[in-house]
Amino acid sequence: MKTLKIIALLALMPGCADAQSTTTETNLDITGDSLPAIRHVTEMKISGDTLLFAYESNDGYGQRFLRRAFIDFGSNQLKTSPDVGKRDDGYYVSFMPYPVIADNGTIRVISQDDGEIYSIENDTSLVRTKHYLMDGNSTVPFPLSRYVKDIFMSDSDQYVFMGREPNGGRQFAMAADLTSSKIDTIRQINISPELQTWMPNTGEMAYSRKHRRLAFAYRLHPVIEIFRLDGSVLTSVEVAKPTFDPATLDEADFEDMNPLHFVDITTTDDYIYALYWGHTSRQHQAHDAKSTIYKVDWDGNIVARYPVNSVLKGIAAYNDNILIGWTGNNFVKIPAGRDAIYRVRIEKG
Secondary structure, three states, rough: EEEEEEEEEEEOOOOOOOOOOOOOEEEEEEEEEOOEEEEEEEEEEEEEEEEEEEEOOOOOOOOEEEEEEEOOOOOOOOOOOOOOOOOOOEEOOOOOOOEEOOOOOOOEEEEEOOOOEEEEOOOOOEEEEEOOOOOOOOOOOOOOOOEEEEEEEEEOEEEEEEEEEOOOOOOEEEEEEEEEEEEEEEEEEEEEEOOOOOOHHOEEEEEOOOOEEEEEEEEOOOEEEEEEEEOOEEEEEEEOOOOHHHHHHHHHHHHOOOOOEEEEEEEEEOOOEEEEEOOHHHHHHHOOEEEEEEEEEOOOOOOEEEEEOOOOOOOEEEEEEEEEEEEEEEEEEEEEEOOEEEEEEEEEE
């Protein structure tokens, strides 16, 4: 395994004025069906010209909702549809819908709380496929919580996802084969042997079907790990010094007491885009807080670094030239191609 560390900024990309330049974001106006007051956007995925985003509303009592939005960059608009999976009686088919997009554009929705898999029909209707990512008949390597996250289709009837042991136990990258109802472990996700449980190792996972590799960006550590489907680590990318204080794990608000590093991750065929803070959640609420996006290839090479004016909380890649971000109040368009701000030199160790 190799470790890559940033040690210097080499040069500006063509067209950049000075080392303090930042990308210029553009607000995307919401048209179509109105949105409620959004507390959190928990997931964003893009398929063609469609943005799928899951969110929690201020008065949703923890329920998550899923919307589709048509992307119109010509007029800088997102035209939203009604909530996906809302029944005529006002209730919802899934309490925690999570969008999954296959390479052929097929969209599936998986309930994060029970693993049931749905197809989407007529843009907003959820139809049961009679399949589960994991259920009581699945063969599992050890007891698992029913809660799943970061789900990707790796092949027909095959998925990769993040699973956890019950009662605050360990977390793993896992593989599900629906034809055999079997769950296999790919790799435990933990930054060090001393930190075994999932809470100090929380973060976001992404998958590349083209490269057959996974990437995990740690929320409480300045590290992205890239590993293969057999669990072997290809590389670890470290962008700052460690800051996590294990003593804070005894506190209920331990996450608020530590700087947050990578808070979201999105991918294209060839690149990983990782949203980086480097400060606490409270500091991020300050008006002068900034975000940074790291562009990394699937071999672990840092290609570019994008300082962003907006206080971003989530990102999704439209292509290698444009990202869509969520600021907590608005969706924004972010240039990510020729407008790259920095090239960086990295050290391999």
